[in-house]
Amino acid sequence: MSRIKEYLRPANLEEALAMLARGAGRTAILAGGTSLALQIPASVDTLLDIADAGLDYITEKDGLVHIGAGVRVASLVRSDVCRKLYGGALAEAAANIGSTPLRNLITVGGASFQVMPWSDLPGVLLAMDAAFLVKSTSGAERMVPAQTLFARQPRTVLSPSELLVEVQIPIPELAHLGAYQKVAKTRVDYAALTVTVTLLMRQDLVVDARVVVGAAKALPTRLQQAEQVLVNQAPNRQLFVKAASIAAGALEPVRDIRYSALYKKHLTKIWVRRCLERALKLNQGGTYAD
Numbered sequence: 001m002s003r004i005k006e007y008l009r010p011a012n013l014e015e016a017l018a019m020l021a022r023g024a025g026r027t028a029i030l031a032g033g034t035s036l037a038l039q040i041p042a043s044v045d046t047l048l049d050i051a052d053a054g055l056d057y058i059t060e061k062d063g064l065v066h067i068g069a070g071v072r073v074a075s076l077v078r079s080d081v082c083r084k085l086y087g088g089a090l091a092e093a094a095a096n097i098g099s100t101p102l103r104n105l106i107t108v109g110g111a112s113f114q115v116m117p118w119s120d121l122p123g124v125l126l127a128m129d130a131a132f133l134v135k136s137t138s139g140a141e142r143m144v145p146a147q148t149l150f151a152r153q154p155r156t157v158l159s160p161s162e163l164l165v166e167v168q169i170p171i172p173e174l175a176h177l178g179a180y181q182k183v184a185k186t187r188v189d190y191a192a193l194t195v196t197v198t199l200l201m202r203q204d205l206v207v208d209a210r211v212v213v214g215a216a217k218a219l220p221t222r223l224q225q226a227e228q229v230l231v232n233q234a235p236n237r238q239l240f241v242k243a244a245s246i247a248a249g250a251l252e253p254v255r256d257i258r259y260s261a262l263y264k265k266h267l268t269k270i271w272v273r274r275c276l277e278r279a280l281k282l283n284q285g286g287t288y289a290d
């Protein structure tokens with residue numbers, strides 16, 4: 001911390017981008033600070049705190065849910081908008097992040113930029129076909145789909161002159177089901193595995209499906225073979241068992257400090273099925289406590 005010479009707190013996004021432009025290369029964007037405080041890059045001497053930059057909003061507009069990068073993950077847990085989208089999978093993932101004090105600090109932008117294998121949000125955002133609005137100090141802006149942002153470490157996708165502004169999630173016109181599960185030793189522990197499933201339904205048939213696991217590798221993994229098995233089918237237990245088995249067969253997990261690759265495969269087979277079952281139950285009025 002001693003090499004930090006300047007702390008900046010812009011009052012809006014334009015000011016934030018102007019300040020980032022002036023300090024290119026030596027300015028770090030400070031959001032919740034839960035990662036940055038642990039590892040400030042050696043080149044950084046200025047912190048740009050975006051807490052007042054107007055990025056703290058959750059709105060529905062033009063068929064999209066817009067979530068500002070500055071939204072604390074605790075707000076996702078409380079958000080009615082997030083609770084009704086795909087069975088509340090995003091709210092549930094947010095509720096599983098760390099402890100209450102951490103959830104009051106960690107932002108959607110920080111959690112999407114600083115991706116660890118066990119991160120809770122990226123897999124859900126991938127399953128919901130989210131896209132990120134990114135603005136640059138040059139004035140340019142672009143949309144980065146979650147599948148692009150999370151295909152590599154986000155710091156290698158964004159340039160130092162770019163800022164994550166918001167994440168946009170399409171609101172499906174069809175009936176949408178979903179569920180999220182974090183498998184961990186305790187509620188506040190890092191995940192051994194995370195699973196997100198989302199289903200789009202026309203009458204009783206699945207017309208689109210996403211099955212995404214996290215903590216199996218460095219980045220979240222979509223299991224498309226399992227998704228394909230679900231499409232054009234009416235949901236039932238046998239189908240879910242088959243999809244989960246294919247998901248586990250297709251996944252090539254990497255062992256980590258606590259869990260072997262084989263154990264992660266085993267967890268995938270169990271929890272993809274349970275997550276699919278839970279998506280159905282949630283749609284019938286059940287809760288995560290059931």
Ligand SMILES: Cc1cc2nc3c(=O)[nH]c(=O)nc-3n(C[C@H](O)[C@H](O)[C@H](O)COP(=O)(O)OP(=O)(O)OC[C@H]3O[C@@H](n4cnc5c(N)ncnc54)[C@H](O)[C@@H]3O)c2cc1C
Nearest residue numbers: 029031032033034035036098107109110111113119120164
């Ligand atoms: C003890 C502990 C336990 C945790 N447990 C979990 C857990 O169970 N699940 C989980 O998912 N996470 C967990 N986390 C959080 C995770 O590891 C990161 O610390 C967190 O997601 C970072 O978010 P932040 O808002 O604090 O970002 P910061 O620490 O402020 O920033 C992180 C990085 O993102 C960049 N950044 C931030 N916002 C933007 C933006 N808008 N545009 C561009 N770049 C940006 C920063 O410059 C920095 O490089 C835990 C953290 C701690 C400390």
